[in-house]
Amino acid sequence: MPHFFDHRHPTADDLRATARRRIPGFVFDFLDGGCNDDVNLRRNVEDFRSVELLPRYLRPRGTVSLETELFGRTWAAPFGVCPVGLQGLIWPGACEALAAAATARGLPFILSTTTTADPETIGRITGGSHWFQFYVPYDPGLRENLIARVENSGCSVLVLLADVPVFGYRPRDIRNRFAVPPHIGVRTVMQMLARPAWGAAMLRRGKPRFATLKPYLPPNIDLRQLADFMNRTFTGRLTGDDLARIRDRWKGRLVLKGVATPEDAEEAAARGLDGIIVSNHGGRQLDAGQSTIRALPAIVAAVGKRMEVMIDSGVRSGPDIARALASGAKFTFLGRAFMYGAAALGDRGGEHVAEMIHRQLTQVMEQLGCERVADLPGHLARG
Ligand SMILES: Cc1cc2nc3c(=O)[nH]c(=O)nc-3n(C[C@H](O)[C@H](O)[C@H](O)COP(=O)(O)O)c2cc1C
Numbered sequence: 001m002p003h004f005f006d007h008r009h010p011t012a013d014d015l016r017a018t019a020r021r022r023i024p025g026f027v028f029d030f031l032d033g034g035c036n037d038d039v040n041l042r043r044n045v046e047d048f049r050s051v052e053l054l055p056r057y058l059r060p061r062g063t064v065s066l067e068t069e070l071f072g073r074t075w076a077a078p079f080g081v082c083p084v085g086l087q088g089l090i091w092p093g094a095c096e097a098l099a100a101a102a103t104a105r106g107l108p109f110i111l112s113t114t115t116t117a118d119p120e121t122i123g124r125i126t127g128g129s130h131w132f133q134f135y136v137p138y139d140p141g142l143r144e145n146l147i148a149r150v151e152n153s154g155c156s157v158l159v160l161l162a163d164v165p166v167f168g169y170r171p172r173d174i175r176n177r178f179a180v181p182p183h184i185g186v187r188t189v190m191q192m193l194a195r196p197a198w199g200a201a202m203l204r205r206g207k208p209r210f211a212t213l214k215p216y217l218p219p220n221i222d223l224r225q226l227a228d229f230m231n232r233t234f235t236g237r238l239t240g241d242d243l244a245r246i247r248d249r250w251k252g253r254l255v256l257k258g259v260a261t262p263e264d265a266e267e268a269a270a271r272g273l274d275g276i277i278v279s280n281h282g283g284r285q286l287d288a289g290q291s292t293i294r295a296l297p298a299i300v301a302a303v304g305k306r307m308e309v310m311i312d313s314g315v316r317s318g319p320d321i322a323r324a325l326a327s328g329a330k331f332t333f334l335g336r337a338f339m340y341g342a343a344a345l346g347d348r349g350g351e352h353v354a355e356m357i358h359r360q361l362t363q364v365m366e367q368l369g370c371e372r373v374a375d376l377p378g379h380l381a382r383g
Contacts, residue, residue, distance in 0.1 A: 012336070055368045163285050
């Protein structure tokens with residue numbers, strides 16, 4: 001059976017435009033926004049687009065394969081779905097639908113600690129191919145409880161987060177008084193009434209909840225209280241010692257996400273981690289930070305022979321993935337592109353984005369005369 005593909009949306013920008021019309025303004029702002037002046041958010045995207053690749057037209061060629069070996073598995077292509085909090089608020093059921101779509105396409109899905117489905121549910125959907133982004137609790141009892149749940153869900157890759165020592169300063173969310181459940185003011189109600197498809201889907205699925213955290217949370221908290229709870233309960237400021245402690249406990253593969261410098265990458269390698277994701281949280285944390293594609297080469301030079309170096313933040317297309325791999329990354333993840341898809345097309349959004357990116361990446365590799373993803377570095381235009 002051919003894969004689902006919606007011809008009205010051949011790009012992530014098309015999906016973003018439809019998402020903006022389908023979901024309430026305060027929800028779109030939460031998904032779309034960066035931090036402070038959105039400089040880092042824009043640079044992530046622009047700097048990707050400035051990387052140039054060289055085609056080799058006259059070389060003999062065979063069939064393009066996107067298959068990629070990573071952590072003992074063969075994935076169908078070198079991309080997966082980023083962990084995103086509150087997916088069910090952005091589009092009801094989005095977390096479960098994206099996990100199913102990724103699994104059907106042989107791609108990894110990373111589950112966020114702060115999203116709206118729990119590891120038990122996602123483990124059943126993915127058959128154990130999911131990864132889990134783990135906020136590390138201070139309390140050893142809670143830490144053990146959560147790790148054991150993740151382990152029992154069949155997850156084999158645990159992802160720790162380096163880049164949220166504090167919550168980002170996000171003007172759009174501040175202006176909207178963004179809260180969960182939403183702050184019910186006249187503006188919010190008007191925004192919800194103006195988006196009937198989202199409202200109807202929300203009524204069908206019920207109010208989104210922090211599914212994984214529910215057993216530990218006070219009932220009905222708003223985002224401010226959630227931030228306080230997260231600060232009190234979880235270590236935002238990870239140190240090398242924290243990495244070592246989790247390394248001792250977790251038998252599967254261990255990855256650090258949010259690495260922006262060769263120094264942090266070195267520390268992760270020294271503590272025995274298996275991989276890193278070069279990421280700046282999609283420009284949502286440090287507006288003065290570097291774009292990830294700019295930070296990547298020095299990090300690959302420092303640790304690329306010792307661990308798997310992956311990247312996210314600013315990836316919107318197949319050509320972006322080719323650029324990332326040509327610049328030394330092994331694998332890529334997309335956050336907003338998948339969520340724009342879910343908001344624009346509901347349950348089929350994930351399938352569409354996977355197919356769109358797959359087609360785009362295959363096309364660019366055929367154009368380059370590059371049959372295997374491992375050969376992309378040979379196509380980078382240098383200098
Ligand atoms: C709405 C939203 C919520 C996010 N929530 C989380 C989260 O709970 N945990 C996490 O590790 N990263 C989170 N991220 C960051 C993503 O995992 C990823 O690093 C980022 O979206 C990549 O950039 P891109 O959106 O440009 O692809 C979130 C990103 C967005 C847009």
